[in-house]
Amino acid sequence: MSSGEVNFLSFLEEINPDAALSANKMEALIFEDPSSSIIKARVYAEEILNEVFKQEKIDVPFQSSLYDKILLLTREGYIKRDIQQALDTIRLSGNKAAHNAQFNDITVAFKLHKEMYKIGVWFYEVYSTENIKIPPYEIPKPKPKENIQDLVKKELMELLGSGLLGGSLKDLPKEEDGTSEAKSGNISRKELFAKKETPILDPQLDRENSYLLRELRRLKDSSQEAIENASQFSRFKEYLHVDRRIQLDLEKVLEANKDRDKGNLILLCGSVGDGKSHLLAYLNENKKELIDNYTIFNDATESFSPNKNAMETLEEVLRNFSDQSIENSKDKVILAINMGVLHNFITTDHKEYKYTKLKQFVEQSGLFLDNITTYYSDETFDLLSFGDYHSYELTERGPVSHFYSSLLKKVTDPRKENPFYLALKEDENLKQDTMVHANYRFLQNEFVQQQIVQLVIQTIVKKKMVISARAFLNFVADILIPDQLEKTSLMSEFEVLRSALPNLLFNRKDRSSILNSLSDVDPLHQRSEHIDELVVKLNTLEDWETIIKAYMEDQTSIRWLEPFMSKSELTDYSFNMFFETFIRLTYLTNKKFASNIEDQSYTRYLQNLYYFNKGDKRAVKSFYEEIKNSIYKWKGSPKKDYIYINKSTEKYRLSQKLNLRPTIDHLKPSTNEVIDSFKSTILLAYHNGNSDNKLFLDIDFPLYSLLTKVQEGYRPNKKDEEDAIKFVEFIDKIMASGEKKRELLVHFPNHHKQYVIKRDDFGAFVFERE
Incomplete structure (x- = not known):
């Protein structure tokens, strides 16, 4: 390759000697004349494409430009996406070097050198019949005998960065007195690495070339830090901990029970991964005086002999x-248990012991009903349900999440207590600049954080997901760490876009x-006139x-898009990548644009969920009317208050009068402006004249979204x-309370005629035309 013994892209010499020669000239000029080197890269791309036309026996269009050739071969399927973008990168940089005498950027030449290798490997694999081992890519280096100016050497070292050559904090200059402030986060190096027994940021960088990358990887599920243990709480977890209301309520319960002489059983009910272990570990580390007298069982079904099943273990x-035993018990126990296991336990007939009182307590708590059960207590038992302590809150302006927002701030805030921020600063000292660092800086934008939290809340509402702190932190790592970890100065414009946070956010579904x-x-899936307008402008x-x-x-964002400021001639794949990135970036950073393309049905659903929990009668009445309209349109209606009872495929349609009588007796209004305990669905209730005989309809977002389309x-x-x-079952039930026994409306759609069949005052049937 660049060693002097093997020419750059020598494997092309037999099948495309002109391209191989241009590649060698390009590499030879990188350190002497970067601008000429870039132009040679463009010549190389031309020669590669000319040979493609020759090999595929395609006539080259008359007076066709490099742009025309790339576009034609792309649309005909001869060039795949990544090669087309590599060619576009060379073409655009070559145009800039050819038309701008001041353009002489060695970093661009380095990028094109790598793109040329990518194109060369592709061309060889597609068009060569030989079978040789292609050498791996190598960064070009100045020849030992050449007299390279000191300035060029300095530029090269700046480009490669000390991180690529190895290095750690121990290589940096030491402070003379230990009191001056380091560049990272306004904290002295003495504080950073000598504070207590465990420093905020570990100074040893093993097998990594980035402190920030190392710290962010600790957020992943595969990290040792991801293992939850109710008896262990590391300093890293201590830093990431965010107080939640269930924790504060549990602390109040423990405080109230601290001086009790009688026994006490605290049930922490929830589902897998909701944070029970983390909460217990936090209390053990920070509030030990509250739980000293308690025995803690975290997932008790796995705590004893493998010969015992879950029910036998819980009995013990x-x-x-x-x-x-309950009357004489002085035991104090905290039991973290999944709701399904608890339900099975209280409904099982046990051999040795009876648990009637425990069963009555759980049933009275309403844990398995539609009621909101955050905390319930009696003399012996306390119950806290993770299920109704949501990870987001409802407000009149829309949902918010103190929990997820706080976790993001823990990762991104520029504070001296933040190991991630300190790692960023140390990497900057080492001249590290990868897409991990760029993505991290992008995530420090507060509006970007708000948008990401809103997107996460959307997935919870729309997909009924449960997202624990651990899952959320793993997600943060996934949107910050791309597959490509080299320095951004060595990446093409399209590689930068591909590795940018907005594309990691939406393109990593697996x-x-x-x-x-x-x-x-x-946001690309949203049908919006604002997106259409943007498409027209860009085209x-x-x-x-x-x-x-x-x-x-x-x-x-502007730096990511800067290479495209004056380049409107992007071929198909390149334009699509630019456009998709542009829309996503705008959605994450531009408040007005984001509000213009938001999902209106989702917004209305969250507003109505808030108003139902607030007990706002005007809004509740409006929602009942909206759903009533949906019911009539679902079945079809010939006129007001009448609903079809047979299928539309029949020659005539029968309908009955239906009076829906809504009730709000079941609602329990909240006085809080910010509501953090609520049912995540809207429960409607109707009766047939007898308010004790209610029919309930539970509306989640997927159903509301469907009914919105039906209304349209x-x-x-x-x-x-x-x-x-x-x-559908609800409609069948309310149809039974209609007036079809008293009156039927017969509709002949093809003839636009309607007739009424009803009983007169003497009980006889009357058939009349409407």
């Missing part, structure tokens, strides 16, 4: 709270269930700089009816 754990769900709420205007600066409100004229199909089976 809870034997002192059985009917036989990485996790969160990212899979987020791909469905990608018709030559000056993209004005468009980019008009929409972008973040400096990192959509006709539900068989799959819709299967997906909304509970709604």
